[in-house]
Amino acid sequence: MEMVKDALLTLVRESGFALLTWQEGVMLLVSFLLLFLAIVKKFEPLLLVPIAFGIMLANLPGAGLMDDPAGIMTELAEGATRAHWYENGVLRLIYAGVKSSIFPCLIFLGIGAMTDFGPLLANPISLLLGAAAQLGVYVAFLLARTFGFTVYEAASIGIIGGADGPTAIFLTGKLAPDLLAPIAVAAYSYMALIPLIQPPIMKALTTEKERKVEMKQLRKVSKAEKIIFPVVVAVLCAFLIPSCASLIGMLMFGNLLKECGVTDRLSDVAQNALTNIVTIMLGLTVGATANGAIFLQLKTILIIVLGLTAFSFSTAGGVLLGKLLYLVTGGKINPLIGAAGVSAVPMAARVAQVEGRKYNPTNFLLMHAMGPNVAGVIGSAVAAGFLLSMFG
Amino acid sequence: MDIKFQIPAADDFLTAALGITVVMATLALIAVFILLISKIIRIIEGKAKKAEADTKPAPAPAGVPMPSGMNNGEVDLIGVDEKTAAVIMAIVSQQSEIPLNRLSFKSIKLIDDGKKGGEA
Structure with a gap:
């Protein structure tokens, strides 16, 4: 009888109900909320579902899915015995793919294989719009410093303005891994909210005349140009900023697979199977870094606010350069396409198209906006490379 | 913090x-x-x-190109509606990589076995 009583007491003591801390409870609620947003409201569901579920799994009391008794990525408590690597929690083991940048780089490979740089090649001035739309990265960096964040944290927060999830994860994983979860959640949430965030800024910064501008049809880009482009960009960027070589290199490799015409099978795998597999593991483990004790702090709210600021300034940067180009070219460029310079592909380009048509129903800006949009992917990777070379 | x-x-x-x-x-x-x-x-x-x-x-002299999007002259449509004819002309233009304003269609007619034919 005594033995049964002891066994029951042990079960109760070791159950999740007894071990649950208030932080874990709140994080579980946060994960449920994110699941709701992803499934019901369709907020970037392909990423937010794994992230939210990762948050949930990592905060199950006593489950230890993110434990690191081997002390591979975290400091061991004084006097603690170092365990074997395989005794780590399963999500901690998979998280090595984030920590080592393997996952973000593989995602970039997939993005490259999915991206058509044709509109960019047809109108290379789009690259400037993609560069100007990185303005928010540096504004948010300065604001984060104003709020007392370290340079590493500020750089990681700033990169949210690049509107590129894998780049944000890549940089944060290297500079401020503790902030990985809030930054990833902020980045992907704002990407989903682009149709709400961008239009008021686009409207505020442009005149009706500018918004009505019809752009002439893009020229046809030859296959040779499309094949040479990834090789040139990979070499050029790696020569200029070696720290962005891993991201840009993989992006351009993926694009070469797509464009060269002799690696269709590889391109297909990169676009579909590989990207999907890595997305699952990346999302799940990024979510799993959302430790209640770290996540539930005032700085998480600040990160969310600063992320929104970064997005807004990036949009403004692109639109303002668009206005400048409108003036320089004598009204041939519609400044709305500048907003697509934030690299959320193709959402930002779609927003430019929708906004353009509101003021001129015969206008078709989508392909023109795709140029700055894909330029933004390169721009955010270069921005991340620069920050990494400064603080990495 | x-x-x-x-x-x-x-x-x-x-x-x-x-x-x-x-x-x-x-x-x-x-x-x-x-x-x-x-x-x-x-x-x-x-x-x-x-x-x-x-x-x-x-090749035969191309003549003066028409403004973009326009076609040279009238086209006789025999057993083909205008919408289908427009699609056929667009396909011919794309496949031959000759802009529509440099192409001259004389007629597009439905041939006996159900397929559509024409002469450019």
Whole structure:
């Protein structure tokens, strides 16, 4: 009888109900909320579902899915015995793919294989719009410093303005891994909210005349140009900023697979199977870094606010350069396409198209906006490379 | 974390200014390379096309092109509605890589076995 009583007491003591801390409870609620947003409201569901579920799994009391008794990525408590690597929690083991940048780089490979740089090649001035739309990265960096964040944290927060999830994860994983979860959640949430965030800024910064501008049809880009482009960009960027070589290199490799015409099978795998597999593991483990004790702090709210600021300034940067180009070219460029310079592909380009048509129903800006949009992917990777070379 | 407001150091401003400059310069350089490469490729492809054209018999005079999007003259539609005819003309233009304003369709007619035919 005594033995049964002891066994029951042990079960109760070791159950999740007894071990649950208030932080874990709140994080579980946060994960449920994110699941709701992803499934019901369709907020970037392909990423937010794994992230939210990762948050949930990592905060199950006593489950230890993110434990690191081997002390591979975290400091061991004084006097603690170092365990074997395989005794780590399963999500901690998979998280090595984030920590080592393997996952973000593989995602970039997939993005490259999915991206058509044709509109960019047809109108290379789009690259400037993609560069100007990185303005928010540096504004948010300065604001984060104003709020007392370290340079590493500020750089990681700033990169949210690049509107590129894998780049944000890549940089944060290297500079401020503790902030990985809030930054990833902020980045992907704002990407989903682009149709709400961008239009008021686009409207505020442009005149009706500018918004009505019809752009002439893009020229046809030859296959040779499309094949040479990834090789040139990979070499050029790696020569200029070696720290962005891993991201840009993989992006351009993926694009070469797509464009060269002799690696269709590889391109297909990169676009579909590989990207999907890595997305699952990346999302799940990024979510799993959302430790209640770290996540539930005032700085998480600040990160969310600063992320929104970064997005807004990036949009403004692109639109303002668009206005400048409108003036320089004598009204041939519609400044709305500048907003697509934030690299959320193709959402930002779609927003430019929708906004353009509101003021001129015969206008078709989508392909023109795709140029700055894909330029933004390169721009955010270069921005991340620069920050990494400064603080990495 | 204790939230404390502080004016960013001069180094921070310098980093931000340098950062946006580096991004602009890098992407501008890529733009220059793209322009150069596309120019070179177009020159090479132009020469190749010219060489190809020299070996072929000279085509009939093309005449003055019509404004973009317009077609030369009337088209006789026999057993084909206008919508289908428009689609056929667009396909011929795309496949032959000749703009519609340089193509002249005389007639498009439905042939006996159910397929549509025409002469350009």
